[in-house]
Amino acid sequence: MRKNSKIIRIHNSRANNNNNNNNNNNRNHTNNKINSLFIDDLDLKILGLLSTGSDNKLISTKMMVPLSTIQRRTRKLFQKELINSKFELNYNRLGLKRGLIHIYLSNGCIDKIGQQVANKKGITCVSVHVGNSDLVCTYVCQSSDDLVRILSEVRSIDGVNRVVWSEEVYTISSTSKNNHVLSFKY
Numbered sequence: 001m002r003k004n005s006k007i008i009r010i011h012n013s014r015a016n017n018n019n020n021n022n023n024n025n026n027r028n029h030t031n032n033k034i035n036s037l038f039i040d041d042l043d044l045k046i047l048g049l050l051s052t053g054s055d056n057k058l059i060s061t062k063m064m065v066p067l068s069t070i071q072r073r074t075r076k077l078f079q080k081e082l083i084n085s086k087f088e089l090n091y092n093r094l095g096l097k098r099g100l101i102h103i104y105l106s107n108g109c110i111d112k113i114g115q116q117v118a119n120k121k122g123i124t125c126v127s128v129h130v131g132n133s134d135l136v137c138t139y140v141c142q143s144s145d146d147l148v149r150i151l152s153e154v155r156s157i158d159g160v161n162r163v164v165w166s167e168e169v170y171t172i173s174s175t176s177k178n179n180h181v182l183s184f185k186y
Contacts, residue, residue: 102133
């Protein structure tokens, strides 16, 4: 660890929820997991550069830190589950449509309904949200007929009150040189 670096403790709410629901043996494991989520300024800078698409070699060059240090730190960030490895297909180039489905529920069975939606053909991701809609899903399809099928299947799930959808036309990447991760207050 570098001298004069500030240590930040990340609160892991998922681990904390498990802490309330499990026995004492699991509590000790959970507490160890929470305690292992300390990161310093270098880790934050690495997270910020990773979030903008930089690879380890570019991060090493930009930060003037040895590549082996960046690789080790990145590996530890993965182990702490602060980074999810995810590959994203270029759906447009594959001739596919992608968009969002917002689902409003009439009952409190959010996990059950979310799992039912997640199992539908064409749904790639389901997230629980607070605010306007209860669930937000990402869908992928080849045609409007496929989209109509997906929407009909989602609407037919017991407890679904309303479904709103939108199709992605294109994405706009940030041109800001600001490191968005570093702007978060921990």
